[in-house]
Amino acid sequence: MYDFNFAPVVASFDQLLLGAWLTIRLSCAAMLLGLIVSIVCAWGKTSGPAPARFVINAYIEIIRNTPFLVQIFFIFFGLPSLGLRLSPNGAALLALVVNFGAYGTEIIRAGIESIQKGQVEAGTALGLSKLQIFRYVVMKPALRTVYPSLTSQFIYLMLTSSVVSVISADDLAAAGNDLQSATFASFEVYIIITLMYLAMSIGFSAIFAAIDRMAFKYPLSR
Amino acid sequence: AQTVESIKSAGTVKIGMMVDFPPFGIMNESNQPDGYDADVAKLLAKELGVEVQIVPVTGPNRIPYLQSNQVDLLVASLGITEERAKTVDFSKPYAGISIGVFGASDTEVSKPEDLSGKTIGVARASTQDTAVTKVAPQDAKIQRFDDDASAVQALLSGQVELIGVSNVVATQIEQAAPGRFDQKLELSQQVQGIAVRKGSAELLEAVNAFIAKAKESGELTAIHEKWLGSPLPDFVTEAK
Amino acid sequence: MTEVTANASADVRGASDLAVCMEGVNKWYAEFHALKDINLSVNRGERIVICGPSGSGKSTLIRCINQLEVIQKGRIVVDGHDLTAGGKNVDIIRQETGMVFQSFNLFPHMTVLENCTLAPMKVRGKSKAEAETTARQYLERVRIPEQAAKYPAQLSGGQQQRVAIARALCMNPKIMLFDEPTSALDPEMVKEVLDTMIDLANEGMTMLCVTHEMGFARQVADRVIFMDRGEIVEIGTPDEFFGNPKHERTRNFLGQIS
Amino acid sequence: MTEVTANASADVRGASDLAVCMEGVNKWYAEFHALKDINLSVNRGERIVICGPSGSGKSTLIRCINQLEVIQKGRIVVDGHDLTAGGKNVDIIRQETGMVFQSFNLFPHMTVLENCTLAPMKVRGKSKAEAETTARQYLERVRIPEQAAKYPAQLSGGQQQRVAIARALCMNPKIMLFDEPTSALDPEMVKEVLDTMIDLANEGMTMLCVTHEMGFARQVADRVIFMDRGEIVEIGTPDEFFGNPKHERTRNFLGQIS
Amino acid sequence: MIRPFGWNEFLIIVMAAQWTIALSAIAFAGGGVGGLLIALARVCDIRPLRLASLAFIRVFQGTPLLMQLFLVFFGMNILGLAINPWIAAAIALTLHASAFLGEIWRGCIDAVPPGQREASTALGLRYYNRMRYIILPQAARIAVAPTVGFLVQLIKGTSLAAIIGFTELTRQGQIINNATFSPFMVFGTVAAIYFVLCWPLSLLAQRMENKFSRATQR
Ligand SMILES: Nc1ncnc2c1ncn2[C@@H]1O[C@H](COP(=O)(O)OP(=O)(O)OP(=O)(O)O)[C@@H](O)[C@H]1O
Ligand SMILES: Nc1ncnc2c1ncn2[C@@H]1O[C@H](COP(=O)(O)OP(=O)(O)OP(=O)(O)O)[C@@H](O)[C@H]1O
Ligand SMILES: [Mg+2]
């Protein structure tokens, strides 16, 4: 039977924490930037001109139907031939933003479409411009409607980010891999980093619930 | 603990090897495991008088494969280190590589101190990684990729200035981009062993006997010639 | 506001004493002919009630006036601005008409006060303080000044509809359009909203109101319009309309809803 | 059906000539006291109309009768079965009461006929043919036999509500519960639904009906109940109730909704 | 040693797609059954069951699939329970998909208007008939689009099964890449195959979504 020996993992725990910290930073930055991309694209997709809609659709379809691993690979190794050289963390961030942006666009578009037509009409009748209606009337309720989907997509993004180790970004999964191949204590390492991912997703869920309470405190009609 | 007896009675030996680590382990044109490790594994099975079943493994899962009884032993280009020897038992060396730092021809590096401020790519937690980390000054930036192919790709696409690789991979870079890169430093030599689960002393003895015999008979050198184009290096032959 | 009117004075014609003038208006939804040759003139200060069976085009008619729906044929002039000419006039008209919907359509994420100040600030460019002063005035007028800080979901239907009226009034419209403002309300709340509308009518506001509240029509309407299948079937003073409806269809309808 | 009644005859008491008997019924939603000490006896064949302001507990009262809401205190006996005893009685009662909701709640993925036959087949174990024969009978009775194959979304509101009534009748209920059956309807459709209900009343069905249609109340109700803040404030024959309401609150309310 | 990326290599990669498809099919079948149970447990009246299913969802949505696969396969084996990779993959992917589908379908069940449940209860229909004839058929219509959407993510997610020895599409790509050193050709091919597998599903999801929203608009 297998003897668990967590000593080497404990000894290098700071390394794992450092990795987790990068995972957190990367995912948070990717979410914020990805959210902006999503909102802009969702606006473009629901009310932009036809060419913009076509481009946004192509973007969404390509990203959603190919693996993240391949996307990040092309960004890191492919973009230099176009003259854009990014650091591993930079490339990881860009890849995560591009990925989250595609999913986020679809989610937020659904939110926008769930807004009752009457809201837009009321804004129109008051003389607000299309952009003003989007900004002041549609956006907040739309985000509230899809907030649960957005947050679970974010957790998924954080878990997916473990792939960035392929381009040598030093996230939690990378730290785990380093540690396990230095010590060969694979089970111990995997168990610990699984728990760390779980802790992070539970932590994020709690933070999102708090943000929900703060940002969307207006009551819903019953 | 695994014994020779139980392997013989099963009639097959399950050997784990990497298939993405040329030329030690590859998948050939007909999508079968092949390479130096594969040939050694077949030879070992013949010696034991059993069938061989090659199980493809990857860097992260090769040790779990061994520990969870999915394979009897690993012929998976495992570099022998003290740290690792705490988890598995290594045989006498059956192969070896020498590690060097590679870079574009116009990059000036002649001694480890010159690595200062440079970015160096390596395969994560490989022998190369250990070797480069040991000599590189504090301000050298080491980027760890999942495998050698990615590290090489990073060099080719300019994402890193230098990479730490084995002489074997260096030959392949030369094929891919003739004349653009050359070796800057020779760092260390690393011997590789066949691994068995801890406590399988009797099996280990049999493996060691096999290795000694294969070295003696020149079979190992022949395989080495076939895959690496050179005889078994002295540091392997002479290692204790 | 005065500059705006001056700017657009180019298309002020003989119709300038009319609040709304529709000439040969036709509207199709794809194949469906929703408005058929509508001719209607509304004087300044006049109060019009529109009724008719479901699907007869009442909402469509009223929504064409502030261009929530675009017409395919005919001409609409509102307060001297020709809507059919398009362009800037549409923006002007939307600012000069206030609209109240059946389902209130308050913005759920804004307080009552914010609902009322948004458009004056963003469209008219008023300062926050100024917009709030006006808003509080109108909330007073619809008798819910104490609800200013609440969110729509915290109000009863009747209160919500009064906020919707106040919100429209905050833009200082010349014409108010109502689309069944009481039909989504519980019976006891109908009266409070109708009372507010009666107040407004008594102050001389030009009003077009789709409603089935015949008591209200009798009390405040200058003219009552009956629509059916996209046409104006009958139009007359409440006395004529209720006392002596000319058309069979009108009589049927009045028989059913009372 | 007969066996069912026999089975449960254990709890048939003196109350057995009553259709519904509520004694000291109290209901809380968390902290909120929704029904306060309700006492009400409804005879077989009696027609009761319940009115009152929004939030006064009318729906809650009616929903307690077929246990869509569970009460915390008091006793409800329906058709001789003590609901408060729980267990099988709840199932029996749900089969013996038919309910019609404000928002129809037809099953959108089933045709009109399927809506009407589902429960008789699954609950009463009738054969498909038998259930369909009964269903067509009742669809005839609510005057829409020709709509049997349509889906609810293809019908007008008034037609949908009549299907909902037919669906409830297909279970052969002894008591019909109506919760504002006409308040989601366009004015012209109200009459067709009320007519259906009047037919039903004339046939002697026991009915409890929440409605604000005072014309209907006058015409068919044996007794009218006025509720406010979870209490039954006033109860009387239509003549007493409309002609001479005893309570201030009732008078206020009647003043508002008429 | 290094060989060019040719027709043969292309075919090898294409053939690996069969494992991707097989793994996806297993995951989806297992997740379908598990997800339904989880969804029903999430909306049931029994509090412990609700909490347990919630915990299940939290754990399996909150940890990487890679780790789940690893721990199921190697963990079972070091505990002395010899299981083969297919069973391990089936277990881990089922757990993973059940959590996600359970959550998706719970949302769909909740989206059926409460009046439907009330009306069917009032007609005397009991739990099974209510679910079977009223709630689930309506929830299913809403569910098609998000379910197919998740299937696409699942297909891509099966690449992680490489950790327990499956040479599916992505892994085969990595192996070929290490033999040919032509990453753009190799991963371009891999991406194209995923796209061919996933895109029709995405289109289907979109069409179902449009169809549904048209049906409910009226
Ligand atoms: N966006 C639309 N697309 C297609 N047809 C429409 C649209 N809006 C309205 N219609 C149709 O136009 C006709 C008139 O609609 P309108 O809403 O003006 O009727 P209404 O008189 O206001 O009825 P109600 O009393 O039900 O509000 C109806 O038959 C309706 O089906
Ligand atoms: N599920 C619930 N949870 C909490 N409170 C509730 C719930 N259902 C009803 N209430 C409250 O109980 C009170 C009585 O509600 P009920 O629906 O019976 O009123 P009603 O007389 O039917 O009103 P309406 O005319 O608006 O239908 C209301 O104040 C309502 O807010
Ligand atoms: Mg209308």
Ligand SMILES: [Mg+2]
């Ligand atoms: Mg009610």
